[in-house]
Amino acid sequence: MRLSLSGLLVTLALCCYEANAVVCPAVLTDFAAFLFLKEPAYKIELERFPAPPEAYEAKLEVKRCTDKISFGNRLLISKALGKIVLKCAYNDIASLL
Incomplete structure (x- = not known):
């Protein structure tokens, strides 16, 4: 439960802060992959991002918990994150009009 709450709070911080911005598609892809891919497939997904090996291992350790x-x-969890992203994107578009 704590991990899902943390993910929700990070999502809120990323897309619903004071200077509203549309969420980067790579973040959405990573959230979906993190939640639904098996570890071997997720390792391949992680290789898209340049990071030290310690960061990869830390993320995989958390993934083992979410699995x-x-x-x-x-x-x-993914539906809740989707609703947050849609609400934030709607607010961004509304503020432009």
Whole structure:
């Protein structure tokens, strides 16, 4: 539960801060891959980002914990994140008009 709450708070911080901005598509892809891909496939996904090996291993360690969350609960987390992203994108577009 703590991990999903942390993910939600990070998403809120990224897309719903004072100077609203549209969320980068790479962030959305990474969230989806983090929640739903198996570890070997996620390792390949991580290679897109330049980072030290310690950072990769830390992220994979957290992924091993999230893999223990049931699929239904991971789906609920992704739906919540999707709603946040849509709301933030709507606010950005509305502020431009």
